[in-house]
Amino acid sequence: MTHLLRSTALLALLAGPALAQQADTPTPPAAPESAAPETDAPETPPPGATATEGGETPAEVEEPESSEDTASQDDSEPEPNAETAVVEVPAARPSSDAKVPSPGTGWPSFHGQVSGAKYSPLTQITPENVGDMELAWRVETGDVSDGSGDLPATVWSATPIYANDMLYIGTPFYRVLALDPATGEEIWSYDTQSTLEALTQPALKNRGVAYWEAANPTEGEACQKIVYLGTMDARLFAMDADTGALCEDFADGGVLDVNQWNTVNDRWPLSLLQPPTIVGDHVIIGWAGNDWDWAEAPPGSVFSVNAQTGELEWTFDTIPEEIREKTGTANVWTAMSADEERGIVYLPVASPSPNYWGGNRTEDIPYATSTTALDVDTGEVIWSRQWVHHDIWDYDINSAPTLMDITVNGQEIPALMQATKMGFLFVVNRETGEDIWPIEERPVPAGTIESERYAPTQPFPTTPAPLLDQSKMPDVWNIADIASFGECSDLWSKLIYDGMYTAPTTEGEGAGAYPNSAGVVQWGGVGYDPENQIAVVNLSHVVQYIQLYEREEYDEINGEAGVGESGFHPQTGAPYGMSLKTAMNRWGMPCWEPPFGEIMAIDMTTGEPLWRKPFGMSQRYGFYMPEAWGSPTIGGPAITAGGLIFIGATMDGMVRAYDLKSGEELWSDLTEAPSVSNPAIYEHDGAEYVAFVSGGNSILKPSVGDMVSVYRLPR
């Protein structure tokens, strides 16, 4: 299979989120010596305290009774279970003193709203006139590298922020640009002078900036509106949104060293690649790391700091204290969402380290691979649902949950939809975490690694239906099989696969990983139109396979360090190294049948699909494949009240508009690289704009970009 290893990219497709997210491991730098965290926040309850005893059982925290009930209904028809959603509701709290600007006509946060809806109430651009939409302006930031020179490659997934009558963007060279929203002209810029080394990732990555403004600003004082940017080396910069000057009152002269709290297994810094989540006066900080290469890793703590002072308010630890020394991560590396009215922040929590073997963490880690709801003022757990028990597949929860009010069986329910790498859409009551439609615990196969502990069951949602069939691998694609003289069918015959939770193994060619580790749904998450109660999601079909190697064997074949492109990772400290490969033939053609990517809309009153279709075109060496084959996707949608979906996300570098109701493609334009972030939609001086950032991602193809393209109707 060396040819597979050599095959560079087609989709390097698929290196995996981890390749994108973590991966490649040059020698990690020693983290700076740091002081113990100072916090006067209330102690969070010990993470394991509410977990089920015994280790073998699924570890759901504060699992509602109704979930247990539904777990026994394996064979029952999925039915809306509105009753379970009608529970005692915590009293709504007054908003905090400050606010994140409401959705309105701007786009003041990563997903437009902190609810994660990616929704704009603007109606100027409609299905009838979107075909007339034209380029308003285009800017290339210059902050781009394809990795061929001195700098690592860039991966730019920033969604611009529209607030304060400016458009703010962070770049992968860790600069902030404030642009005129109508012309793209630079108003100010700030260069953090951050190191441009790939300290924890294989690339220089950035997903943009966050914005805060005081509810009651002090006239004439600076930093009543602040833009925040994080860096690869774990510094959070706070800048005055009007001028770009550092906010001197924030932390240490405008710079917060988050790495000061990195005190356990601190073999790398806590890279701040995703902008923090702003809820009221709280700046809530998650981080990315590198858990492919090490068994022991920094524990996945989340920090809340005061928006104006940078003072630590609370810390939430996802790993039980007693096992913190021997595992790590279960971090929050993607966007969070929040219900500001209820004062709840929702954390999408990743898997623990190392990713593909868990013999060092056989104890329950209830918050790992979960959605966890915290009181935003105290960091105390309100509820938590674990979506993968004892995760040994790197099925990180990789996108912000989407908050939505839905009407099921005539009852209005405050809901939360959590999309996952597995292709499940879990829908629960966001106040309590209880099922809205039943989520069932179903038996899953155990593996053969003696030191491992295998969870006997995993949660499966019943409605909406899984986005793809995870019970079997896709069929071999005859075209790829014939072109490679049977290589694909040969591979299929050697893979071990008994459904999506087939455990990583040393046997055969390894275990089929379908859905793959990059994820069916990625960090773009699910969009939601609250008027029509329609959710929109794009998804990928990709087959990978995971093989474990006993330490001695691994060291023989790959030595100490992982090699990102080939997907080898040592899991140092574990008895097994591993490889994760994409199932492609010698020509780089996917071995599995198309479609490779789709987009769909779901009626959230019933959980049923409204429409579904292949999405985008796959492309290799410049050759476009038929649209019916679709494209793997990274990036997500934005939705307007005008009835449109705007989205990039595909390999072909196109940005598109779809009719929300019918799924018909109505408009498209070409950009310089895949637009792997969600678009931003805003109104400025009476005109509606749609902004796409085309930065590319090596998971899709090698093309990188530094282009911001903004569209509007002709004046």
Next chain:
Amino acid sequence: MPYRTGLTVIMVSALVAIGCGLYAYFVPLTGVTGVWGPLAAAFGALCLLIGGALMVKARSRGARVILMLLLAIGIVLTAFAAFLMHQWVMLAALGVCALGWIAALSGPEEGAYA
């Protein structure tokens, strides 16, 4: 005369196709900028140009038949590549090239090379 005209059309359209391939490779926002697909297509068009030139010089019927076959294969493959890259001007140029090839089927006039 149609024979020489056909060869001329083949060579001129091949030149246009080469230009299209290089343009697609070097100019931003063609959808295929910087990847080797358009270079491969440009190379295919270059082969057509060379094939057309060799046809002008070909004396024996056997050589002309072989070259015509190779040109046909080259036109089809290069056009398919242009189609897959959505390079419509290049595809049109190769369509014209195919017309030139059809014209060249008439063969040289009797005693043209005597």
